[in-house]
Amino acid sequence: MSRPRPLVPRGDPADSVRVVGEFGVIARVLARSGTATAAEVGPGDDAAVLRTPDRRVVVTVDVLVEGRHFRRDWSSAEDVGHKAAAANLADVAAMGATTTALVVGLACPPDTLTSWLEGVAAGLAAECAPLGAAVVGGDTVAAAPDSAGVVLSVTALGDLDGRAPVLRSGARPGDVVALAGRLGWSAAGFAVLRRGFSSPLAVVSAHRRPTPPYAAGPAAADAGATAMCDVSDGLVADARHIATDSGVVIDLDRAALERACLEPVGPLQQVASALGTDPMAWVLSGGEDHALLATFPASASLPDGWTVVGTVRAGNGKPGVRVSGEDAETALHGVGARTAGHVHFG
CATH class of the missing domain: 3.30.1330.10 (PurM-like, N-terminal domain)
Known part of the structure; x- marks a missing residue:
């Protein structure tokens, strides 16, 4: 039946x-x-x-x-x-x-x-x-x-394939800060989509499908990285995690970040120009690109794909993030960023 x-x-x-x-x-x-x-x-x-x-x-x-x-x-x-x-x-x-x-x-x-x-x-x-x-x-x-x-x-x-895990708490004064991957693209894509547009496709695609540099993580560990995290909420926000857990100051070099993230001129600047925005706002506070941020001993040989974008300084009991020596909040305000990155429950 x-x-x-x-x-x-x-x-x-x-x-x-x-x-x-x-x-x-x-x-x-x-x-x-x-x-x-x-x-x-x-x-x-x-x-x-x-x-x-x-x-x-x-x-x-x-x-x-x-x-x-x-x-x-x-x-x-x-x-x-x-x-x-x-x-x-x-x-x-x-x-x-x-x-x-x-x-x-x-x-x-x-x-x-x-x-x-x-x-x-x-x-x-x-x-x-x-x-x-x-x-x-x-x-x-x-x-x-x-x-x-x-x-x-x-x-x-x-x-881990035999490696020691790379924690957020290992950064030491004198280390260099390095970046693998791109920053600001997902935030630019979000800004475009929020206004009802779908181009430039490069930044829209970056928001829809991030392209993290997966291989750069194990490569950094093999090269002696002392601390590392992925940039999911924003560069300043996530650098602050390393700074706080390590008890240090992460001093990001604005000129180095501009060279790494904004040269050659491309769709990020194109969108920023159209919207009247400073693209450094997206670089410093934009999330969801899932780039990797790490610290290395100054003597380390950085693996392919990693670029030095700052230095680690002594925290002296006041860990935090600076941008070319300037307080991060002041630097963020200067480029028109309202926050250091995504705020959960905010």
């Missing part, structure tokens, strides 16, 4: 999560998720099993909320997947490690299209694939009826 077909709620699209069901959604998403080289047991059981040759596991988690971290009218599903992965892969890289796997928690309204979730899965997989990583598990749940949209919680697992 055949089972009766489930009733489809009136108005629900046939591709919605409510109609397809939890296990149907999981099957479709996993088909797009790729394979993690470190996985001994992948998705499908109560938990995944990963090989850990280093005998230590780097763990980090990031939560993306629709309307705050992404908008579906600005970004494709694949863009959201790329961005969700990048935020976590950059954190692992900032410890001097390489990502091996992701697990993803998803809360979404029941009318969410499974084709959109498949796109997110494809974006996650594409961002992870060059590192040999992939989604190896997770959980799905219906969002509350009054929910504003989709929430993605992504946990990344990484391997």
